[in-house]
Structures are given as C-alpha cells and as structure tokens.
Amino acid sequence: MTDPENQAHHPDADLNRQALDFHAQPRPGKIGTLITKPAVTQHDLSLAYTPGVAEPVRRIHAEPDLAYSYTNKGNLVAVITDGSAVLGLGNVGALAGKPVMEGKAVLFKRFADIDCFDIEVDAESPQAFIETVVRIAPTFGGINLEDIAAPHCFEIEQALIERLDIPVFHDDQHGTAIIIAAGLLNALELQGKTLAESRLVVLGAGAAGIAGVHLLLALGAQPDNILCVDRLGIIHTGREDLSPYKRGVAVATDKRTLAEAMVGADVFIGVSGPDLVTPEMIAAMAPRPVVFALSNPVPEIRPDVALAVRDDLVMATGRSDYPNQINNVLGFPFIFRGALDVRASRINQAMQIAAVEALRALAREPVPGDVLDAYGLKELHFGSDYIIPKPFDPRLRERVPVAVARAAIDSGVARLSSDH
Template identity: 40%
Template sequence: MKKSTSKQQLKAAQKPAEQARKLHPFYKGKIEVVPKCRIRDFNDFAIWYSPGVAAVCTDINKNLELAYEYTNKWNSVAVVSDGTRVLGLGDIGPEAAMPVMEGKALLYKYLGGVDAYPICLGTKDQREIINTVKILQPSFGGVNLEDISQPKCFPILYTLRKECHIPVWHDDQQGTALVTLAGLINALKVVNKKISKVKIAMLGAGSANICIARLIMFYGANPANIIMVDSKGTLNKKRKELKNTHPEKWAMCCDTNGSNLEGTIEQAMENADVLICLSTPGPDVIKKEWIKKMAKNPIVFTCANPTPEIWPWEAKEAGAAVVATGRSDFENQVNNSLGFPGVFRGTLDARATTITDNMCITAAVELASCIADNKIKPTQILPTMDDWKVYPKVAAAVAVKAIKEKVAQKKATYDQFYNQAMAMIKRSRALTADMMKNRFIKKA
C-alpha cells in the first residue's frame, strides 16, 4: 500500500476525535428529558402532578408491579459507572466518564427506544457501588454497568445479578462477548473453519476478553485451544500469583491453554486461526510479522478503543483474511452498539428479571443470522448500525428466550415482541428526525 494512502486513512481515522471536541461543547451534552404526555393547558398538571397523581401513588403502594404500568420504569435503564476503566483511557474519574455514558444513553434511545440515564458514581468502593445500584432499583427497569475496572467488576456483577430483582448486566463483559461471538460465527464461515477446531489467541485478560472466552467456550470453542495473554505473558497453570488476587484470570489459567504455553502474544499467535484483542490502544501493539506467522487465512479482531492494536489495512497487508475493529468508521465493526440496544429492548419488553448466558448466546446467533450466508464476505461479517431492523429482531429473540428460560414476567409471541420493539425504535428515530427538521436540535 502506498504511503500516501496510509496517511489518508490515518487522517480519516483521527477525524472523529476532532469533530467530537467541536460538537460536544456546541450541544452541551447529547441527551435531555422531554415530556411524553400531552399538555393541552396548565389544567393538565392537576392530572400529571398534584392532586391527581396521589391516586396513582396509592395504587402503586398497594401493588408495586403497577409502577411498570403507571411510570416509565418499564422502559428505563441506569448506565452506572465509576469511571475506572473508560474505553482505552483507564481510570479517568466519574466526571470524565460522563461523555461516554451520555453516548451510551443516546445509543440506547436511538437504536433501542430505551430511555437510559448516565449515573457516574463518586466512589470506587465495590460495596458502595453494589449498595448504590440496589437502592436505585425502584426507579429503573434495568441496570447497565459500564467501564468498571477489574477485578472488582466481576463480584459486582455476580452479586447484583443474584440480589437484584431487575436485570443487571455489565456491557463490557456480556455485551462485548455476544457481539464478538456473532462476528466470529460469520468470520469462520468466510474462512470455512469450525469453532471447535480453531486455535484462538487472545490479547488482554480484562473483563471483556474473559467473558468472551467464557461465551465462545459455551458456544463450542475448545478451551485447550484458547491462549490468553496479559501484560505479563500467557495465562497458564504456573501463574499462581493470580490465584488470590484475580480469581477469574486464575480460572482461565486452569481452563484454557491446554499445552501450558509460556510466552508473549507473539508466541501465542503462532499458527493461531483467530486473534481477538481487547487490550492497549494502538497502533503497533500487534506487529505485522506476528500476523504473518498465524495459520492460513487468519481472523484478526483488534477491538481496542479508540485506536485498534494494529490498523486494519496493515493487518490485511500481513495476510489476515478477515479483519474487524471496534470502530464504526472502519468495515466490520465488532462493537457493543450492535448488541445492548436490542438485548435490553427485549429484556424490558418481556420484563425479565435477569439476562442469562443463554439469552446472550441467542442474541449473538440472531445478530449473526441477520446477514444471509450468501451475503457474508470478508468485509461484511456483521450488520452495521445503519441496519436498524436488526435491533427489533434481536429484541424479539431475546424476549422469547427469556420466556423459555423462565425469567420473563410478560409473555408474547416472537411477532408480538418484534412489532412492539419495531414501534418503539421507529418512534425514537422519528422523534430525532422531527427535532432536527424543526431545529429543536440545531445544526452546528
């Protein structure tokens, strides 16, 4: 590839950051609260507030489930973070994490029709985070944990899933895992390989890759063929220092890497069919010469944000058959945004009390199936966010699976869930279009 072309691609890759710095202060935030009820005149406040609202409060007091019918609880998700593990930026604090959480809320609304609220906490204490989420339950239909550092992110999720009566999930774990699995399902079709046979190297042993490893093993990958690498080398049975400090990592030491290979990511990648990276933002974290030593027609997922571990065009030059990143401005985006809006739409519509691993697998399979086998190609292994009808499909599949898993409180058919999700998402997109057309959202 000519150097001039690489420079042009690099310049294009830097453009979103430049635009973000310009547009965030222009809009002073990306979301707001607007009424959803009709206000004909000021007399209507006697219905929506005092004195009429007292009757509704009394009804809910007698039957708490009516909160789902009389308030927006049924469609509300809290996006909770302590700002300790923000996408590629690390521990930048709750205030600096707010733009990310607002962005998450924006995606929830536009892609899933879900009202989401950023809640950035002024604490890093595991117990305080757990207690805060638990006492927030009356106001929300679900909780999305976001950008919380490991190892505490694991017990926080485990505890809340066990002790909360509303669904709680950690998008950096479950969301990343299901979308990665969906991408891998279709990438393997491109190269005609089976998940049970491939060798998989994984760079990064944080919450995302650990959950990815669990989910792909649950789906059929051979644990012995998975080699995970952290900053100190491969996870293997000799890494006993992790036993007490990082139990989830230690579990990977015991469950994966059947050959007990010791070394770096370079050694782990030798003859590997698949590389999945969620580690240090690049470029140049992964070298072209390492990819050249992988098996024939390798699959390379370099998903660090905001910059992948190697630029996709360099990975292709090194021989990668399928390349994916986490960015929307490159082909093959493997990003949570394809998953969580539909998953929570379906979870809320079924009024599920939790989001099970089987629901995540169902979402991954449904997402992968949104591209017909004869349409899958090296440059298109997943739908894009533009393919917005993907979201009601995922929502309906998840809702039906919730019923089968016996965690749903509302029952309906796939078509009924699909139509409801479609209506909600259409409404959100139309609202945004109308506000732009009528200049309530100004043009920068």
C-alpha cells in the first residue's frame, strides 16, 4: 500500500490533485454536447423531432450522402480505444482510458473545431473491436483510433480502412510519424545532411516506430540505412521471433545491440522508454547528429545530458518544457479537418506527406507576435531550437488542412472539391 505521507511529498502530488479537481469540478469530465438549433418553442421542437424530422430521414434513406447535409456526420469524429496502450500506463482497460479519449476530443475541438464522441470498447479480440467500429461507423465522418497496442493496432487499422468509406487514422502510428518526419527533415537540413544519405537508428518497434520508418522510407530514407531496435536488440533478418510488421523493417546486419547501432549514426529516434541511451552512445554518433528522444515523460536521454556530450547536435523531445516538442496536436486535428472538408474516403500517404511538408514549411516562416506571447518568448527563428511549429500557432489551422485537402483531391480520395 502507498504511504500517504510519502505520497503527499511526491513532486507530482500537487499536479495530480489539480488534475483530479480539474476532471471532477464543477461537473465530471471534459466534454459535453451542444444544441446547434433553436429549441425554445413548440414549433422548434416539431422541426427538431417529430413530425419535422421525418423529412430528412426520408431524404437520407433515398440518398445516403445527404446525411452530410442534414446531420452532424460531416464534422463528427469518433475517438476510439480498447485501452490496451494508454499513454505510458499500458493496458489499463477501456474504461480507464476514457479520460484520455475525452482529452483527445478537447484537442480536436480546440484546434480544428471538430466535434467528437469518445468511445471505449471492451473487446475480447481485435476482430471484436473491428466489428464494433464497423457497426457504429455510419454515425461518423471519421475514425481516430487511439492507444491500441501493437501489433493488433496494425491489423485493426488496416481492416477498418478496407471496410469503411470514411477516414480511419491511428494517431499513435501516423500522427507521431508525421510530426517526427517534419521535424527531422528540418533538423537534417540544419545539419547539412539529407534523409537519403543519413544513417538512422529507431529505438522502439511499436506503433509509432514502425509507422515512422515507413513514412521516412516514403520520403526518401534508404532501407539499408535504418536500424530498428526493440527489447531484444536490432531487428535483423536472422531473427526468428519477428511479427510480420517487424519483419517488414528488418535488415541484414552483423550489429546486434543499440550501442553498436549508434556508432556513426546520423539520427536517433526514440519512441521507447526512459534513460535507455547513454552519453557514450551519443558520443559515438556521426558529426552533427540529430537526436529525437521522445519517450514521455522521461526521454531516452535528457537534453542536458546529451548536450553535455555533444554541442553539435539538434535535439527534440516529447516534452513541452524543452525546445522542439514533437507533439501530435500539430497534426491530427488539422489532418482530419482537411479530410472532412473534402469528404475524403481515407487519409492516404499522399495526405500524410502533404501534412509533413506544410508543417516543415511553416517552421521556416517568421513567428507572429501572438505566438511569442503565448510562450513567453521575445523571439523565435528557424534553427536548432525551433525546427517545428508551436501548437498554438494559428497558422496551423490555415495551412495544414488546405494542404491535406488538396492532396486528397489530387490523389482521388475526395468527394468534394476544396472550394465546395
């Protein structure tokens, strides 16, 4: 049992209490519903419900796409989990994952004005989860999968993409991959390197790691230049314990350990766990390296430790209290906004790459004063401490959805033109 006296002196005790109060008061939870039409008179109610509601029902029955005209489907996303990989807390179950899903809904609404229902599915198997989502999908314009453990997350997402005609997006896979790629391309440019020529080490072969590798390959990374590392070491072609998803990132190499992989590496990307990278590993990297230590809340190596070893590196973490936060909120609200705006049937790789390029380009532009004020900064310029936009930059809402929508149209998955 936890000692209450010791717990009271824990450095996070005050924050934990504030968080509990925040979630409980003045009413439990973080989201609700909003009536968008008048409901003041009897006539209002006769239009909102019976008998008036019968007419849109008849129209949608005859032409299903009219659901986008007469219901909230076109601006409604489901945030769905099975609770098997919640934040850094692991398999806490569907119900315990609900605060996180509500939080995700807050971010969708705050940053892209997208309405969300959070849905927690107590499923005994991936197939049961898939069937549940398929059956409720008519309600929504898009599906955001969240906090689902690998390798089931890959199977679930692919099956839903194949069976549904609305965007299905596992943010822990592709959202993370998109922000990593945008930041990495800018960091490599600052270091005078190219993705095609760089040697990369990816520590962590779960949802984010494997999706990140696939996106970087699509952007020009060379397969033989990427070493992925899991708990058992380097994922190489001689291993017989690999899932199909890990087998897809395996390479032929004599190297076996993370330390061996780091020798001469240009890039380290960590999506794994705390304090797994030593100062010696950083010292062994190539000149002008890029280090993305994204484990949260404790990175694979802390910036002060890494920078004490190397003063020629560009570093990013997943934390907001260090420069260059790799934060998924830079991506998923705006990616869905663009997809919904043109009624895309899916979020394909072309749309993901468009988001990468839009984010990458925005970081190079002068930063508006209101963004500086929001972060208490006097100045901010493209450079080693600013390789990716800040989440409260209002230009994200202007740039990323437009780029994603255009890519959806150009790649043939949009049902509407962008000027509809």
